[in-house]
Amino acid sequence: MRGRFAPSPSGQMHLGNAWTALLAWLASRSQGGSMVLRLEDLDPGRSRSEYAAGIMEDLQWLGLDWDEGPDREGPNGPYRQSERRQLYQEAVERLGQQGLVYECYCSRAELHVAEAPHAGESEWVYPGTCRCFSREQRQKKLRSGRRPALRLAVPDQTLTFTDGLYGEVRQHLPSACGDFVIRRSDGVHAYQLAVVVDDGLMRINQVVRGQDLLTSTPRQLLLYRLLGMQPPAFTHVPLLIAPDGHRLSKRQQSLSLAALKQTGVRAERIIGYLAWKAGLLEQDQSAAAADLVHRFSLDLIPRQAVVVHDTEILGER
Template sequence: MSGPVGRFAPSPSGRLHLGNLACSLLAWLSAKSQGGRVVLRIEDLDAARCPRVYADQLEEDLRWLGLVWDEGGSDGGPNGPYYQSECAPIYLESYHKLEEMGLVYPCFCSRAQLHAASAPHTSDGNVVYPGTCRNLTPAQIAEKSRTKAPAWRVKVPDEEVTFTDLCMGEHRENLLTGCGDFYLRRADGVFAYQLAVVVDDARMGVTQVVRGADLLSSTARQIYLYRLLGLTPPAFAHCPLLLDVDGRRLSKRDGDQSLENLRSRYTAPEIIGKLAYLYGLQPEPAPRTPESLLDGFDWAKVPKQDVCLEPGLF
């Protein structure tokens, strides 16, 4: 196959919900409709929150739905490890490259301090880091380290990153004013999502990333890391989020919309068909298999705004 390499990259902190399923379906269709392949990566960076039992259940759920991947997960493959909890030495290598560029520095700010500061906030409520610890002297770093282990940030330039999203169109963000210096590693040594996802997508040969629109704002940071590490960024497609009938974002705490509950009430084709309907891929919520949706798949059909569940649909 010569098409794109897409991926599922779920975080197994609970049972899949409809929003996760919609994103997985779109990722599978986008890659497979172009003759491509799909990688399954388990994003269990925070291993304490992501027990293996959830990852195993996630695989079984995806297979039940017909969203079968070509490599990764417990099946393994040529580009492992496929569990992020096993990849710290790989991330460390890239982390050291950034250190050698003089771009990494320790940050002693707490979340509470940042939110209490007058720094601007992004659209998702996160603080644009004001550079509080960027220019600490070695003596200041040594003094602060006596009482607090630092996290580690990467310096960003006053530079605009522009890319064209397959679903959302052109997007631009200034790294300095849009997010500021961002985390590469937590104080406990766990590597941050931004670094891990870039390293993993590159080493797994991923050329097309489909994920929720809530991650659109992280893309400029990741493109910046790709450039620093001498890697080629993939194409991105950020699909609209699936909201409950009251407009609230779905989460893994929403038992009614979890796959555990849905599997007791619907067949796999019924679930796939209803999601395809909500995302503009068919005119009615008739049962469908993923394969039957391949011929008609087109990102132009997918809405650009968040999608609300219709009362009584599920």
């Protein structure tokens, strides 16, 4: 069993990140598996080295170790996406050789390409505007100074997979996402492509991640098939949300691990609280991550979004 945690170093790690990291770590360790830490720093405009260092420090503080990662090289590295760009480009070329890639001149601002989708946000379905462009039309766009993104021509298919928590998921790709971007117009490879290449080459066979990525899994399964890679088993866990119903994000500084540590909250307090919310503990109590391995079961994890209160984590009633 090979699991992974793959955070983006674009901000301080918050309680929602810790939730996903804990459940991914427990899912692997409970089966005697190994853990891979991969830093998804593909976007140079958002990623910072200080955030990457902070993530590793926070994980170690929580007691969530890893067997391979940026500071612990293994046979499947490198473990930073910024050092794996050539692997993504090779995948693009393989897809192009199959006649499945075309240039798209639609603006990034309009389409919000290459970012991991988030629950609750409407996802724009690409209508294939540039798919049938003639050579003359493409040349005209290039002369205007517009740099193209690259899209994958999606087949008229419905993909089905069984999620470890939510069961059977079916998605008709053309109506759900349309032709999706695999490389942005600025040359940065898209999340959907990079995560498939990374998990495939790193031999990850179990992915536990947030429910916000559930709808993107079918297009990733398509990429696995086209690239001749074996897909992992997927389990998507519910998101942590604030009392007002909004998902936790890096903008909520009060629930960042750095802020919680500054207020004197111990790692065992956070782990125990998250384990209680996951149904692994019957009451809210402090616990070490290692002590929860034998308690882990997907059957206990709730299917609905989990509401968290900062007063709870701070021990106030």
